[in-house]
Amino acid sequence: MSPLTAEAVFVAPRTLPEVYTALEALGPAATLLSGGMSLMPMLNRGIGPRDAIVSLGRVDGLAEVTLRGGRLSIGATATHTAIARHPLVARSAGVLATAAGGIGDLQVRNRGTIGGAVAHGNAGADYLTVLSALEATVVIGGSAGERRAALGDFVLGLRSTDLRHGEVVTAVEVDGSAPDAAAFLRYHRVQGAAPTITAAAVIRDDRTVLAIGGATPTPTVVRVSSVEQALAAVDAACAANPLGDAHNPPDYRRAMAAVHTRRVLEEAAA
């Protein structure tokens, strides 16, 4: 069923400049639609503006995965399934493919996109956590040109990002050389449910970056010097910015953040 009102505007441009033009013409009420796996259920429940939808689904070339100049670039509309199966992702950032392959269920993975997930900025989202550990850069396009932001700077809070009106997340970039070791853990209740905790660790040379999602409004990212130091840092972050709901309250998420800190570091080091 369609969530749209009878008077709703739906546009599906073929190029990014046309997307920017449409966003400008429709004003702040415009809603960007990518795979729709988070957006459509919200619109169905009457959450958020739904009078003007701009779809990215038909923009040519926006789903491309490339390796150029030592950077792996993943186009915004690449689906989770495509990312999970892409040989370039497997070679350069296998942990990202692992994370993509565990999202939701097959139907969601076939439609959901990485750009959509990053722009949605939900706490605990698989991509936010793994991309944080991979120290990813978000590529943001707009009529004024392109800008880049570190993921940690882009995601401001729970479902809140630095995406400004008229802008579109066009790609995500990570280091194109495979890390020495990496691990990703997803702790969720049932198949298809959002994760309670996601954890990623990426080891490159002597540097270990840990990211824990789901216990704080945005991923907690730690440059790891020891397991104890990582545990303390994660715990301090959970205490400072707790996150939780009736089903998984903050104290439980905080404890699980610690458990998964240890487990993901062990797995990455194994």
Added chain:
Amino acid sequence: MYIGERVEGRNNRLVVAGAGTYVDDVRPEGCLVLAILRSPHPHARIRRIDVTAAEGRDDVELVLTGESLLAAGIAIPPSGSYANFTPRMTVKHPLAVGKVRYVGEPVAAVVAHDLVGARAALDALMVDYEVLPSVGNALLALEPGAPRVEDEWPDNVMVEYPFEKGDPAAVLGATEPSRIRRGTLVCNRIASTPLEGRGLVADYDPHRRYLTCWASTQSPHILRTLLAGALDLPDSSIRVIQPNVGGAFGGKIPMFPEDIVTAHAAIVLKRPVKWIEQRHEYLPAGGHSRDVRCDYEVAFAADGRITALTTELIADIGAQSTFLGWLMAIVSAGCIPGSYKVDDVRVRLRCVVSNRGPWQAYRGYGKEVSAFFLERILDEVADAVGRPRDEVRERNFLTPDVFPYEQPSGWITDSGDYSGTLAKVKDLIGWEGFAARKAAARAGGRRLGIGIGHELTPEGSSRPDSLLSGTDSATVKMSPHGDVTVLTGVTSPGTGNETGIAQIVADCLGASLDRVRVVQGDTELCPHGNGNYSSRSLTFGGSSAHLAALVVHDKIRRVGASMLDVAPGEVRLDGHRVIAPSGAEVGFGAVAATIYRSPHARHMEGVEPGLEVTRTFKMDNVHHQPEKDGRYNQYPTWSFSTAACIVEVDEETGVVRIEKFALVHDSGMVVNPLLAEAQLHGAITQGIGASLYEEIRYDDAGLPQNLTLREYTLPGMRESVDIVLGHQSTPSPFTMMGMKGVGESGISAPAPAIASAIEDALSDLGVRLTEVPFTPARVWAAIQEAR
């Protein structure tokens, strides 16, 4: 013989092929779409509803509010009387009048040309609410001076149902304190969550004054009668057709407010109108179950024998609208102490209304609540006396020689052999020798535990002075070509009872199974029946079909014998033939042809023409006349099961994984083991869901916390468990062929079995689980508390 055979369900291929017709597939020409505006508030007065903008839309045909329905004379007065208690009742309104009492309560309805238009019209409705103080749960609702859910009531208690046997207070008073345990147990709220939501398509013919409804319902005849009452139409002016149903589990026992609103809209507009429930409507407003708290006191002897038990039950039944789900709490109370012999017992139940959503029937129908409480208490007593948990159950079980046994509630249990299922399930799970496995696993850093849980499942509910009283007729008819059609008043929510009924009729007639067709779910085709609930499709519907088939059998026998020129007593009917001792035979087709084509000829002398018979089975051990015989019993058959499981607990996260799950069930004589097992697989999986995954939560104000299936974490294939099943048959002495119901068996035992196993895995920590479901957060918290 077909009875006892593992005949494949007749609907299986249709369902798997996606070839079923469900209510949303019913699309009459020009069908309009109805959508419901629901309350966003747990408790609020409706000051005013401004419908101007919605009505002004070109594509909107009708806007309905509580006031407009009231003006049309639609309101549901209280009806029905109950044997042992008197509930406070209210007049029920399909759309809220005056105030709303839960989030999701229907407030207004719009009918538009399509769903897009209907949703836009909902947006255009302006409701001015005055938000009232609310009570988000039963304990808050019981506080002195609490806001009242029903303005006319003095407090929030809808039903008070106490009963007592012996003198538990005296026994408790005389028992030394070390042999007494007190505590609180909680069954949290869940929802049946069928794949297909509720829905109804209504089409009114003004010329014939005839309303046709296609409904995703369990009971077409009941829905027809209730709709006729609500809409002030003759029963005969309404036809209810049940298309394929995509799961029901009790959740589609009629009638719902939306049914009335949709049918009324179709009559007003004289056009077909469709309402299809959305998932976000279902979760807060489609009806919940459980949500019962139990404060108990138990006294016991040194060997674990329970000498006295008192339970104070508080059922949070939410805000009752047109739903009858609250009766589940009565069953929870009535099944204490169930399978156990306790001579001094007191039960006091209070059904408390709150600003949560209303209850609606769900598989288990309250028996799962009493099973959880009783089994947890048995485990606690076993631990207190330091005896094995299985031994303490043996010590307390009713023994096979006591039946029929009158429960303290007055209900009469037909038969049982509870030690039998316990012994068998211990074999299946590997009870002996588990201690060594557990120790070895522990040495390797893993925590395994084993547990058992027993359930008692009274079935065939026949409530006095209600439409669900146990009247399920069946018609068996044979055509001139000898083909058999069974029309039955019981329906199938997709479970395959039509296959079982066909097996019963084929055996009774001596017919070929492939020439017996079963037709269900249409009030104009099928004789009156209660539809599908309380696992009674075969015990009632199958027995009625059997009675009707006997009459057809007799006529075929007499006419066939005449055609073979032998005495009727000499022939037998088998393989769709009448067979003489000599081996001479005549096919049913030829006999039926004779009956239809030559009713006045030689073979039909003294035989009434026709081959269509309707019969209605009456259950002998349902008793509704306590004033006459001192007995009251609404449950004729009492199935039971014992479950055992092995779990692994991750003590860091509280995550529980079921390694092995076994259940031995006893539902008397089984007509089709394959279908019975399918029922058990489904029920056990739902029982596991309610033990580990599912929970409907509210905050203290009554705001629901599960708006989508992302929060109501329903188990899927990844969470499914390999289930090992065993059978035992203790026939009912009261039913045809000793059948008992099986549709609910297996949903109650998982929670106590899993609780028991989790505690065993953590036995060195002394963890106690008192609240189901055992979510990781709850298990983790219990571990922290024990440390």
